[in-house]
Amino acid sequence: MSEIKERSPDQLMVFGIIGGLLGIYLTYLLPLAGERIGGKIEIVLNTIAPVAGALGAICAVIWGADAVRRVAKYGLGTGVPSIGQIALGMGIIAAMFGLAIIKTQPLAGPVVAVITASIIGFIIGWFAQNVIKMKIPVMIRCMTEIAAAGAIIIIGYSAAVAGNYDFVNNLIPRVFDNGVILFIFWVGAVAMLHPFNACLGPDEKQKRMLYLAGSTGASTMAIVGLAAIITIGASGAITMILGIVLWIIFYKKFWDEVYNDAASVVGTGLIPKTEA
Amino acid sequence: MVLDLTMSMAILALLGALATIAGCLEDLESDVGSQSNPNSQVQLAPQMGFLHRIFNKAISGEPISNGMSDVTGGTVTSVLLSAKFYPLTAIVIGAFVAAILYGIYATTSYAGRVASQTRFKQPLYMDIMRYTTPSIIGHNFIVNFCLVAIAYIQYAVLGYPFSIPFLALIWGISVGAIGSSVGDVHYGGEREFQNREFGCGLNTALSGRIVRKAESGLRNSIDNVWFCAKFGGPATGIGLGLTVFFSSWRTTIWGYTWEAMGVGVIILVIMIILNRLTEISVKNAYGPYKEDKEEKEAGSVAH
Numbered sequence: 001m002s003e004i005k006e007r008s009p010d011q012l013m014v015f016g017i018i019g020g021l022l023g024i025y026l027t028y029l030l031p032l033a034g035e036r037i038g039g040k041i042e043i044v045l046n047t048i049a050p051v052a053g054a055l056g057a058i059c060a061v062i063w064g065a066d067a068v069r070r071v072a073k074y075g076l077g078t079g080v081p082s083i084g085q086i087a088l089g090m091g092i093i094a095a096m097f098g099l100a101i102i103k104t105q106p107l108a109g110p111v112v113a114v115i116t117a118s119i120i121g122f123i124i125g126w127f128a129q130n131v132i133k134m135k136i137p138v139m140i141r142c143m144t145e146i147a148a149a150g151a152i153i154i155i156g157y158s159a160a161v162a163g164n165y166d167f168v169n170n171l172i173p174r175v176f177d178n179g180v181i182l183f184i185f186w187v188g189a190v191a192m193l194h195p196f197n198a199c200l201g202p203d204e205k206q207k208r209m210l211y212l213a214g215s216t217g218a219s220t221m222a223i224v225g226l227a228a229i230i231t232i233g234a235s236g237a238i239t240m241i242l243g244i245v246l247w248i249i250f251y252k253k254f255w256d257e258v259y260n261d262a263a264s265v266v267g268t269g270l271i272p273k274t275e276a
Numbered sequence: 277m278v279l280d281l282t283m284s285m286a287i288l289a290l291l292g293a294l295a296t297i298a299g300c301l302e303d304l305e306s307d308v309g310s311q312s313n314p315n316s317q318v319q320l321a322p323q324m325g326f327l328h329r330i331f332n333k334a335i336s337g338e339p340i341s342n343g344m345s346d347v348t349g350g351t352v353t354s355v356l357l358s359a360k361f362y363p364l365t366a367i368v369i370g371a372f373v374a375a376i377l378y379g380i381y382a383t384t385s386y387a388g389r390v391a392s393q394t395r396f397k398q399p400l401y402m403d404i405m406r407y408t409t410p411s412i413i414g415h416n417f418i419v420n421f422c423l424v425a426i427a428y429i430q431y432a433v434l435g436y437p438f439s440i441p442f443l444a445l446i447w448g449i450s451v452g453a454i455g456s457s458v459g460d461v462h463y464g465g466e467r468e469f470q471n472r473e474f475g476c477g478l479n480t481a482l483s484g485r486i487v488r489k490a491e492s493g494l495r496n497s498i499d500n501v502w503f504c505a506k507f508g509g510p511a512t513g514i515g516l517g518l519t520v521f522f523s524s525w526r527t528t529i530w531g532y533t534w535e536a537m538g539v540g541v542i543i544l545v546i547m548i549i550l551n552r553l554t555e556i557s558v559k560n561a562y563g564p565y566k567e568d569k570e571e572k573e574a575g576s577v578a579h
Binding site: 080081084085177178179180182183186187189190193194195197198199200201202203204205208209212215216219223226227229230251254255257258261262263264265266267268269270271272274 | 319323325326327328329334335336337340341343344347348350351352354355358359373377380381384385387388389390391392393394395396397398399400401402403438439440441442445488494
């Protein structure tokens with residue numbers, strides 16, 4: 001395995017945190033910048049701002065999928081879906097807490113959410129390691145990472161549906177009341193757990209898994225965009241179309257990797273002879 | 277909306293029928309792709325040198341994967357409803373979008389898992405991909421349609437205080453859980469290990485040694501669903517249908533009262549007695565667990 005070049009955990013963590021938070025903050029900052037400039041640019045910036053949230057969430061999906069991969073490599077075959085679910089479970093609690101507690105300082109919300117998620121993840125990881133004694137060396141770090149990724153996924157996709165991450169004015173009426181949050185919660189979790197689960201096996205490769213993570217994140221973005229068409233209009237259409245385009249790109253890349261990696265890809269045929 | 281008794285019984289019958297269809301199709305859909313319990317043997321087979329032509333749909337367990345497709349269906353439906361679509365159109369489009377998403381996940385899990393088994397020389401059969409995926413999408417569409425329809429009826433007609441995506445998610449998780457616990461049993465020992473004596477249990481040495489040849493030619497996932505449609509699917513359907521019917525029937529007749537609670541307890545007791553009687557009669561018919569030696573003989577005769 002060592003001869004294959006892999007992205008390091010730190011690289012992906014930086015990518016996830018910076019990309020994710022940048023996307024989330026752009027949903028808030030782009031309209032502010034537009035207000036300063038005014039005119040047609042303001043309308044354009046207002047329209048593309050929510051799309052950034054979904055793009056940030058895709059960064060977090062890719063990061064989270066890699067964290068799931070690292071912890072699940074220790075033989076957690078059936079535990080992979082559970083890890084994804086617990087990630088978004090921790091993430092949604094932290095995201096709501098972080099965004100709801102700080103109403104006067106809107107810029108601090110997402111950072112507080114990510115920090116809260118990391119603390120929850122750390123505690124759960126510590127428990128798994130020291131109380132249940134699962135003996136997985138990367139457990140604490142990975143639990144912390146997937147909880148933080150989960151929080152970014154929740155806030156990112158929610159901001160894409162609601163316009164920005166303003167808890168009282170936007171998120172509650174546009175994401176919570178109509179139940180879209182459940183879609184984000186559940187499908188966001190599957191988007192994060194599916195890449196490693198679908199590539200599980202002795203010859204699993206990080207590159208293929210990361211492309212698949214991009215594909216699941218983008219397909220979620222497409223449906224988030226569909227929901228956003230009703231709540232915020234034109235931005236939703238952009239989110240949806242961009243999601244579909246990204247999905248096609250990542251899905252194609254994933255299949256290229258499958259053609260590379262698989263023992264053989266055949267149209268049809270008999271089972272090859274083996275010793276058994 | 278307040279309904280008279282006749283109307284509420286009609287709604288109840290409709291809910292029961294929809295749940296029965298959904299339960300049946302959900303189990304068959306999981307069998308098309310060898311999801312859930314049977315998946316571990318399909319996954320293990322190449323490792324033991326048993327290469328196969330069976331679809332490997334590893335989208336997590338059934339509750340999570342069905343929760344995913346149904347919450348997607350529910351969300352799209354409620355989005356379309358708020359855009360003033362007709363309910364039926366909205367439900368159909370929602371179920372379709374969810375089924376397509378589900379199908380995409382299915383293709384990636386088959387391709388991904390096979391590509392991760394390179395060292396065992398397991399080939400990726402594109403014809404399996406091509407004609408099994410539409411079958412998965414089709415089954416899943418019907419499941420989504422039925423469950424989102426139930427969620428819509430509960431939301432719009434019965435006036436439940438929850439949103440459609442929420443109800444659809446709960447129904448998706450329920451159908452997955454029931455499909456996994458009732459239907460999988462039929463696919464596992466009966467189909468993957470049908471060359472062993474019935475009820476012999478799965479010896480560790482037999483892990484991964486699944487049956488790969490069909491009545492004619494090589495076995496694929498469509499053969500499996502044909503087999504499971506005889507018993508496993510309908511049993512799951514009755515399981516979910518009865519769950520819905522018995523849990524709603526008493527509150528429809530008696531309302532939310534202590535009488536309804538009492539009737540629920542009586543139903544539970546009858547169920548427990550029936551289960552025990554079935555267990556005893558099965559044990560009498562098939563006897564205790566056989567020795568390993570006989571098991572091997574039985575296996576070699578049938579092979």
